[in-house]
Amino acid sequence: MHGKPSITLLTHSTTSNIFTVNRAAYTVQLEGITVSKKVLTKFALVPDHTGAGQTMIDSGTQFTFLLGPVFDALRNEFISQTRGILQVLEDTDFIFQGAMDLCFRVPSTRTSFSDLPTVSLMFSGAEIVVTSDQLLYQVAGETRGNDSVYCFTFGNSELLGLEAFVIGHHHQQNVWVEFDLQNSRIGFAPIQCNVASLRLGI
Secondary structure (H helix, E strand, C coil): CCCCCEEECEEEHHHCCCCCCCCCCCEEEEEEEEEEEEECCCCCCCCCCCCCCEEEECCCCCCCEEEEHHHHHHHHHHHHHHHHEECCCCCCCCCCCCCCCEEEECCCCCCCCCCCCCCEEECCCCEEEHHHHCCCEEEEEEEEECCEEECCCEHHHHHHHCCEEHHHHHHHHCEEEECCCCEEEEEEEEEHHHHHHHHHCC
């Protein structure tokens, strides 16, 4: 795929004897997650015979959603690594978009999050690196005193009634995603979308 790191798309024909996949989805095999360089505890990230637990690349979903145990591990590690940098919003009644329950109070004067760790979604032969500026999303209209409210851009898919991992378009920003459907491959490469837009005239 023109030198881009690529991974295999899981299709019904290649997995029919193992598990069922959503025919309308771009399904891949998530192998692990790291926060900075720390690998989260290994989980069973392989779908079961019903297809529950599959990982889908979805440009129609805004954020990324993980199954409960995996999300909880990511949540706890992110809190641990940002202790002293971010102040957790202590409000159990506030869940952004019904599935994002890790939010923070951020001084309204703060404009940069370059001191946050990165989160990497690991696949066999490729990865998606979620940079620090993509990890928090400001909730419009939500404030606490002089602080703005920002939420972690990963959520718990089980709170949405989903039994799947869904990688949304927010975490595909500044990533060139190339689909080779004929060969059932998907490739990823880092790119600055604003620069690419100028060069491509779009």
